[in-house]
Amino acid sequence: MKVVMYSKENCCxxxxxxxxxxxxxxxxxxxxxxxxxxxxxxxxxxxQIMIPVVEMDGEEVQFGIIQKDVIRKRLTKVFAVE
Known part of the structure; x- marks a missing residue:
């Protein structure tokens, strides 16, 4: 599976x-x-003002301050289906 992250340089x-x-x-x-x-x-x-944006399966999962629990929950769902 691929996770896409939209970002820019020099972005904490x-x-x-x-x-x-x-x-x-x-x-x-x-x-x-x-x-x-x-x-x-x-x-x-x-x-432009949303980054970073994390996308899975073509769907924007989260943007701005990325929270580990939110991404883990989505990954758990995705891998449960596979």
Missing amino acids: LCDNAKAVLHELQQEFSFTIEEIDIYKDDALLEKY
């Missing part, structure tokens, strides 16, 4: 979100695709 919230995702990789098997919104005008317009 993005760094924290990335740390949360890396911690959760110890519990769940998934890859992280990090996308810099400043490299795509459409993404910049869509997410």
